[in-house]
Amino acid sequence: MFLLETVQPMAATGSFLYAWLMIAAPLVVAGILLVGGRVTDAWGHLLATLAIWVSFAVAAVIFAEMWSRPVGERVVESHLYEWFSVGSWSFPVGLYVDPLSILFALLITGVGGLIHIYSIGYMAHDPRRRRFFAFLNLFVAAMLILVLADNYLVLFIGWEGVGLASYLLISFWQERPAAAAAGVKAFVMNRVGDIGMTLAIFSMLAMFGSVRFQTVTEGAAQLQPLWATMIGLFLLLGACGKSAQVPLQAWLLDAMEGPTPVSALIHAATMVTAGVYLVVRSHAIFEASPVAQLAVVIVGTVTLLAGAWIGCSKDDIKKVLAGSTMSQIGYMMLAAGIGPAGYAFAIFHLLTHGAFKANMFLGAGSVMHGMNDDVNMRHFGNLSKYMKVTFATFGIGYLAIIGFPFLSGYFSKDHIIEAAFHANAVAGVCALLGAGITAFYMTRLMLMTFFGEERWLAGVHPHESPKVMTIPLIILAVLSIVLGALMNSWIQGWLEPAVGNHPHEVSLIPTPIGWATLIVVALGVLVGWMVFGRRPVPAVAPSSSNPLTVTGRHDLFGDAINDVVAVAPTMGAARGLAHFDKHGLDGAVDATAFAFGGLSKQMRKLQNGYARSYALTMVLGFVGVAVLLILTHLA
């Protein structure tokens, strides 16, 4: 383990002073659309789209200024205001603009802006379109708070904000019970991760007395190993919840109930990568604890295989892509867990994945648009003839994700596999295997959707989507091609001020491991073609007793495991408490009341209504008092 050279942040000058504008623009517009009501129905979606592009423009200007600065001056921390202080702890709100967070800001606002434009077409006929755009803007604002915060507490506000936006958007079609349930599921499972986040924040306060990134990064090396491990594992738990990593992965597949642009923006390109951001941002903690690092590697490796497994067995086009998202984020986690060598590659893959996966999700949305919102790939087929633009852009996304040479996924994924082999042979083999499976299931998706015979349901007339939807697809397709080559030799140097300098050989010519990856990918494509390309695909999923298939179709029994581990014990405890309440507490209360009732029944017999008996009582009382007085007087 070696220490990172951290760059001291500078005060904000120039365009950095306006960094808050990135967050404010979408936030204000979200407020206007939500408060304004129907008045804003006619132009709300345009205003929302404009707000995102304003944020993008600010991010681009800041990026340009950062580019022109010397390396040592690229980390900027601007103090906005003092939030509150308790005892010796104070909690300022500030923005931390460094090469890492500005890349995120560009990804969020850039992809977010394209998805907004796409949504204008996709949601054109939805009666609640204004609210949809308001929620999307709320999401972008919260996500920007998350990546631009200068301490963990403000980051946590953004963290919860994206969780809220995710919940609102997953269950956007609230009239569907499945969508409402999926939203609740995502929300509850994210709460489990949030326990980790809050515990990490508490531990940092106890250890460092501050939750500033800078303080934590500088203090991590002196941390006791036990506490470093604890904080690292807490952060990992939070990251697992947000990024749908095993064991908190079950919500992501259900989250596909939301509108497709939401799946593209939140559940593929940006929000689910927040966990990777968190791990990379907290790299100092993880470097102080090899145990926590190993845990990250294990989680990443397991998830990349689990996601790929699910991707292989689903017929729902969005769920295949969701499984693939899990798997790709697993790659990023793996890279982030490897240590200094992997950070830049994790972010690299995150950016390229953001482009090509958003591209494919939007492409899937375009297919659904033409197929009456059907998502079952067994009802598709031969769409390449009818949706040429969607097919071409989806095809580019496909080539990018499987790592076709010189497309973006080729660079970013190969580096991760290579770095994994250097760090841990088992993780490396798993990553290599995952690349092959990725190629297999993506080939399956392509063949079932765009090739083969037409298996459409009656009354479906596939047609190309309007230009407002295809132009974002084309832009994202171009990004899927060039992003990898553009950033390949640049990103390590660029991220140096944020994550430290760890040169790792990157070349355009494949290394031996690179060749191995290419061969495995080619095998994956070949197997996919042999299984799904040579003979007709049945229109109903054939029943299978193959345990691999059955497990995959049931999301690796994630829900069943959750039921056994969490739901059943909780229900049991609740039932037990209810029983105790009914028979224990209520019984005691009822018995007391019954006892007093019985006593009163006896007591009221004294009230017989006969004046003479009352008089007798008085006389007896008087005599009693008199006797007492006389006796005390005598004594």
Add this chain to the structure above:
Amino acid sequence: MNPENYLILAAILFAIAAVGVLVRRNALIAFMCVELMLNSCNLVLAAFAQMRGNLDGQVAAFFVMVVAAAEVVVGLAIVMMIYRTRRSTSVDDANLLKL
């Protein structure tokens, strides 16, 4: 004459009156017994005034008389009303004040 005899007489009168209240059903008789109790108390007060050689007890006796007079007015009015509605002056018949 020994003033303690007055006290003994008062106690006897009080006891007779108390027994009368307890055993007689006629409301008027009961009333008279109550008056007798009050007057036995008056006798005690007067006796104490005599024994202590001041007028405090006698003043108190006057108060008792005034209160008794007022009480009789109210009490007889009630007895009258009960008699009008129930054609009875028995205290045992006026037993509605119970659960």
